[in-house]
Amino acid sequence: MFEKRPFFMLLGVEAPLMQRWHRACARAERGEQPPISLASFVSYDDAILYGTSPQTTQNPDLPTDLSNMSLMHQSGKTVSTSLPSAQLALTGLLQRCQLRIANTFSRLDDFYEHLDSLSLPSLHRLRPTWDTYFVRLCTLAAMRSNCMKRRVGAVLVRQHRVLSTGYNGTPRGLLNCNEGGCARCNESAPCGSSLDECLCLHAEENALLELGRDRGGAQGTVLYCNTCPCLRCAVKIVQTGVMEVVYQLEYSMDDRSARIFSNAGVAFRKYIPPF
Numbered sequence: 001m002f003e004k005r006p007f008f009m010l011l012g013v014e015a016p017l018m019q020r021w022h023r024a025c026a027r028a029e030r031g032e033q034p035p036i037s038l039a040s041f042v043s044y045d046d047a048i049l050y051g052t053s054p055q056t057t058q059n060p061d062l063p064t065d066l067s068n069m070s071l072m073h074q075s076g077k078t079v080s081t082s083l084p085s086a087q088l089a090l091t092g093l094l095q096r097c098q099l100r101i102a103n104t105f106s107r108l109d110d111f112y113e114h115l116d117s118l119s120l121p122s123l124h125r126l127r128p129t130w131d132t133y134f135v136r137l138c139t140l141a142a143m144r145s146n147c148m149k150r151r152v153g154a155v156l157v158r159q160h161r162v163l164s165t166g167y168n169g170t171p172r173g174l175l176n177c178n179e180g181g182c183a184r185c186n187e188s189a190p191c192g193s194s195l196d197e198c199l200c201l202h203a204e205e206n207a208l209l210e211l212g213r214d215r216g217g218a219q220g221t222v223l224y225c226n227t228c229p230c231l232r233c234a235v236k237i238v239q240t241g242v243m244e245v246v247y248q249l250e251y252s253m254d255d256r257s258a259r260i261f262s263n264a265g266v267a268f269r270k271y272i273p274p275f
Contacts, residue, residue: 007126012097051089124274134224135271141165146176147200148185154203154225156211166206204233218242228254238264
């Protein structure tokens with residue numbers, strides 16, 4: 001129900017199994033709960049996470065309260081619990097979380113300090129910045145790539161409006177790269193080498209071509225890409241009038257591409273996530 005709300009964020013807090021068992025042992029030593037063996041802890045941990053039904057015919061050493069779930073111990077008989085069904089298992093909820101936090105801290109104060117550093121109440125966690133929004137669109141576009149070397153996506157934007165997108169792969173009408181369409185990419189050519197033999201268009205090239213063909217050109221646009229443009233793309237970006245390039249991941253030619261953009265007066269920066 002809450003997930004339907006526009007400003008709701010589901011958080012998941014996790015910790016390694018052994019660390020959680022040691023914490024349970026520490027609580028038992030303080031008299032806060034009965035002792036529990038590792039085998040029993042693992043069994044009920046699986047039940048909570050995956051909705052399985054732990055059963056035993058021996059005397060289990062169970063706490064009276066495990067993750068707020070009531071456990072009923074009957075000596076020498078099976079153990080009846082109110083553990084969740086598979087549909088309500090915790091693992092399903094964790095997969096739906098927008099943010100998952102690892103609590104590997106030994107002191108509660110350290111964990112709280114970590115939570116404070118995450119700026120959980122920040123609006124940007126629920127409504128991404130423009131940079132984050134367009135970089136995520138690059139990542140989505142990259143999923144369409146058919147190149148065997150790497151997946152890259154690009155988005156051309158003017159005044160916060162998406163004009164075109166692109167991803168790397170062989171030109172239309174040719175066999176896809178992942179189907180053998182580009183011999184260079186399907187062989188063991190080192191990164192950045194034999195580019196003159198590569199038949200794949202880069203994501204930036206495809207975005208520029210799509211915009212030039214149908215939407216009036218790239219003059220004054222901002223290009224987002226999830227990998228720093230190579231030299232081949234950098235000169236085309238400059239020539240088509242792009243005014244700013246924002247990239248996410250580094251590439252072997254970053255310095256040379258940066259010099260080209262600097263000399264041409266094109267703003268060039270790396271995307272830094274707000275968190």
